[in-house]
Amino acid sequence: MSAPLILVAETQPDIRQATRDYLERSGFRVMPATTGQDVFEALGSLPIGVIVLDSALRAADGMDLCRDVRERSDVPVILVGADSSEVDRVIALELGADDYMGKPYSGRELAARLRAVLRRGRGERVLGLRRQTEAWFDGWKVDFARREVVDPDGASVTLTSAEFTLLAVLLDHPQAVIARGRLMELAGIRDTPSSDRSVDVLVSRLRRKLGHAGRGAPIVTVRGSGYMFSAMVDRR
Known part of the structure; x- marks a missing residue:
């Protein structure tokens, strides 16, 4: 290689x-x-x-x-x-x-x-190859092998490498609170003095992209703890 x-x-x-x-x-x-x-x-x-x-x-x-x-x-x-x-x-x-x-x-x-x-990029590829599957939530479709995200209207939504990794982590832990430190570890975010702020900004970016038809993204901030993906996730 x-x-x-x-x-x-x-x-x-x-x-x-x-x-x-x-x-x-x-x-x-x-x-x-x-x-x-x-x-x-x-x-x-x-x-x-x-x-x-x-x-x-x-x-x-x-x-x-x-x-x-x-x-x-x-x-x-x-x-x-x-x-x-x-x-x-x-x-x-x-x-x-x-x-x-x-x-x-x-x-x-x-x-x-x-x-x-x-x-982090290699981890995404391995993750996609291991899953060889799709995830669905609230009408959204995520194809891990192709790294594609499609909204309920069928339009493709472009995510950065970091945003896709974060989404994959959240989809792996639906309806469970993930502490900031654990989320940073799973998403490959470097541990620095401003790491908490970095993960907050990344979550904010992902929320904006997953908002649709006036509905906010199913990413809930749990004060003092971390974040939770609130939607039901269906693997196919």
Whole structure:
């Protein structure tokens, strides 16, 4: 099996080269990018495993480039920015990023985060192959093998890698309260000082996507405990 191909989209040449050198020594294949156009061309023609995306790549719009990438692809994104505050981390998650790193960062930490994102993706594929099944709830259909989510009207709903993993975990534990810590563990969310906030944002994103015809998503917040998927789940 070939090494994962990492697209490193970085504005600063020295950081871009240093990142490429370290990741290649760590066993990854790396493709550099310097513009948003480079990113979209690579996504359209290469099997990109993860994108390391500098939020300053499109100077005027900043992190909006992450939203544009997410609208076109479900390839995992690690967003990199000059600000490492919780506000920027939350914004990154809201825009669809799978992780966020503030500059300066070490190549060792980036490599570790890349492996974590890739492990989560492999876990989804293994999960789908093991189940080879569909789940239904409130008229929604989830195909694990194909990683497809279809709403009650038959329209496909696009979920990011992190959102699909979270949904799969919730569907595995219907009508049961899952503590935040356990949910983070099952969904492959890194344990950091802002992890609780990260999982809350991810749940919020999933809720928005699973809302339909004026009805909210069946994801209930249990104050002081965690979350519960309240709908009945039918496996077929």
